[in-house]
Amino acid sequence: MNRVYTLVVCEKPDAARRIAHALGSAKETKPLGLSVFDVTRDGSRYVITSAIGHLYGISDVTASRSVYPVLDLEWAPLPKNARAARAIKVISELAQKASSFVHACDYDQEGEVIGHSILEYACGGAYGKSRRAKFSTLTDEEIQESFLSLAAPSEGLAEAGRSRHMLDYLYGINLSRALSRSFKVTKGGYHNLSIGRVQGPTLAFAVEREFEIRLHVPDPYWTVTASLAKGEKFSAQYAKPRIDTVSEASAVLEGSSGKDAVVANFQSRKVVLRPPTPFNLGDLQREAYRVLRVSPGYTLAIAEKLYLQALISYPRTSSQKLPPSIGYSKIISGLSRIGSYGGLASMLLSRSRLIPNEGKMSDPAHPAIYPTGVPPRSKLGGLEFKVYDLIVKRFLATFGDSATTQRADVSVDIGGYEFVADGVEVLYDGWMVLYRPYVNLERHSLPELKKGDRLDNLGVEMSEKFTQPPRRYNQASLLAKMEQEKIGTKATRADIIATLLKRNYVASSREGIEVTDLGLAVIESMKEYVPSIISTDLTRGMEEQLEKIELGKGDSASAIEPAVDRLVESLSSFMEREIEIGGKIVEAAAFDKNQAATIGSCPVCKKGQLRMIKSWKTKKRFVGCSNYAEGGCKASAPLPQKGGIRPTGKACPACSWPIVGVVFARRSKQWRICVNFSCPAKKR
DNA sequence: GCAAGGTC
Structure with a gap:
């Protein structure tokens, strides 16, 4: 056997496996549990192995987590990651006997950094002499082609990526420590607070919406609707969709009830609907949320799995284009x-x-997400199949004909008042045939009408309505906002939202995402001392700098040094007033905790509030009175140990103890129970 | 128990 080999470094084990199989019949070994493939192709021997994502990262050379600012940073193996450490060991040993290196990590900025670190730190500074394999899908053909056209590594891309890591660490770690320290110096103890270049603006989006909602004053208005028929029934709205006064609405109602309804105008026109565009990751996440109600994070996890089985192309793409290649x-x-x-x-x-x-x-x-056309090796699981089906049909639909719909508009005179209605019908399905059952088109028909037709007036009704505040974000629409504002990456947006939830900056309710008092307090403090961290401008400026670095028109230091100067200045003014800032944060966190735990007022002492408490001893949750301390109220009750407990604000008619809702799963039925263990209404 | 970014 050929003793000389080329070491091929991939980003992840499954990629290594696919690349090895594409190059030929490979022999697999598993030193320290890491897959290593040995294959000979066209007389050349390749040893193929992989990272497990990042194996190196930026580490803090200071020891304590309560110290800031941290400015001296270095690249080091990821701490507390045994698998990464084993991978580094295996790769280092393989590197010693390698005669050349191929960098075969995903072809993007982060992939460039992953391969760069490994080649530099585990392979004796081999990055510069390595050759780059560039592919956008893990199909055999693309892999084979990429090995026939190996190129020089993209040093600018690696440096840009490393600078991004540095800047995010400097801002994120230092500001997060500043927040946590302000809490500690005020109240003592550690409260896990964080902020960063992406968390900041994302939280700010939710805060902005929160204010719009809280400041919304509902305005009453009235609508008048007529039920009409000509063979087929349909309803028509008074032409002014929002009537501001009840007197005007009553006048319309009186003037049109029981009166002749005559078609004043009828028009119909054809509307051409272009096929949908190919999915990028955000489009897929939104569509999966719309049609399958799957969260953006879960959709990405499924897409990643489909990609590793070579069923679809690389999913972490922002492209909506499908090149003929x-x-x-x-x-x-x-x-x-x-x-x-x-x-x-x-x-x-x-x-x-x-x-x-x-x-x-x-x-x-990368191109947009598309199915590779390779058949699944085994049957796909339920949700996996649904996401795959969505991707396949979206791909097919993008090649379909434009659809044609008929849009009809009618105006009806009823007692001198104008009412309107419209109808949408499909004349030619076109691409919609390919995209069933995911087509989002509301069809509603109107009967065949022409000017002068007399219609049956089946009755007119008026109703009072109120203007609604803007809708809360849900996980999919907040992600869409991040995408629109170009914050975070396609791969991490869902994680950022999860972090905001974990920090209790926002809470997810049936209505959507709500900002907590703690979230508001954090945004307020940042607005005053480091406004750039809650604005998208920081990302915009950074991207400009990184692009220069990538193109070789700038260096890392000139991007990082000015940022550090500004940051240090902000941090020192923050620290000067950390007790004041901490006071507000402590208060907000306490308010949220109280708010979340309060179930209703105490029927026993009639002074305190009943709260959900977790026992230190038994770790079980129960209901107790806030008036318990120092010989106060002893009212208590057990709670179900599983499921979410939701206050309802209602009291039991039999015993006046609070009624709580219990939910066992998301969107499942809420069970309502009286918390009183000895409620007379309960049959035991 | 700190970011954002990979991957498991």
Whole structure:
């Protein structure tokens, strides 16, 4: 056997496996549990192994977590990560006998950094002499092609990526420590507070919406609706959709009730609906939330799994474009042999030309998400299949014909008042056939009408309504906002939202995402001392700098040094007033805790509030009175130990103890129980 | 028990 080999470093074990299989028949060994593949192709021997994501990161050389500012940073193996440490050991040993190196991590900024660290620190500074494999999908063809056109590594990209790590660490760690320290010097003890370049603006988006909602004053208005028929029934709205006064609405109602209804105008026109654009990750996450109610984070996890099985292309992409080089007809004929896609695929395969309806967004390293056409090796699980099906049908639909709908508008005169209605009907399905059952089009029909037609007036009604505050963000719409503002990466936006929830800066309720008092207090303190951290400007400025570095027009130091100067200045003014800031944060956290735990007023002492308490001893939760201390009220009651407890604000009619809701799963039915253990209404 | 970014 050839003793000389090229060491191929991939980003993750599954990528190493796919690359090895694409290059030939590989022999696998597992030193320290890490897969290593040995394969010979065209007379060259390759030893292929992988990282497990980042193996190195920035580490703090100071020991204590309550010290800031931290400014001396260095790259080091990730601490407390035994798997990463084992991978470094294996790669270092393989590197010693390697004659050359291939950097085969994902082709993007972060992938460049992952490979750079490994080649520099575990392979004796081999980054500069390594060669880069560039692929955007893990299909055999793309991998083989990438090995035929190995290029020099992108040093600018690596430096830009390393600078990004530095800046985020400097801002994030120092400001998070400043917040936590302000809490500690005020109240003592540690409270885990954090802020960063992405958390800051994301929380600020939710705060802005929170204010809009809290400051909204509902304005009454009235609507008048008529039930009409000509063979087919339909309803029509008074032409002024918002009537400001009850007297005006009553006049319309009186003037139109029981009066002749005559078509004053009828128009219909054709509307062309273009096919949907290919999915980028955000589009997929939003659509999966809309049609499957799957959270953005979970959708990404499923897509990642499908990618590693080579069923779809790289999912962490912002592109909405599908270049012809991916081989449209080959993919579609592949799909025609999978499951029930044969019929849909053959509709497209019979065409002379295939042209996808591309969107505007692009990505430097990857095309939009598309199915590879490779059949699944084993049956896909329920949700996995649903997400795969969504991706396949979206891909097919982008090649479909434009659909045509008929849009009709009618205006009806009823006793001198104008009422309007519209109808939407599909004349030609086009791409919609390919995208069922995910098409989002509301059809409602109108009967065949023409000017002068007399209609049956089946009754007119008026109703009072109130203007509504803007809707709360949910996880999908907040993610969409982050995407729109270009904050975070496609791969981490869902995680950032999870962190805000974990910190209790926001809470997720049935209505959506609500900002807590703690979240408000954190934003207020940052607004005063480091306003840039809650604004998207910080990211914008950083991106500009990084792009220069990537293109070789700037260096890391010139981006980092001025940022450190500004940060140090802000931190010192923050520290000067940390007791005052801490006071507000402590108060807000206490308020939230109290708010969350309060179940209702105490029927025994009639002074205190009943709260949910977790026993130190038994770790079980129960209800106790806030008036318990120093010989106060002893009222208490057990609680179910499983499920979410929701205050209802209602009292039991039989015993006047509070009624709570118990939920066992998201969106499941809420069970309402009286918390009083000896409530007379309970049959025991 | 601190960021944001990878991956498991």
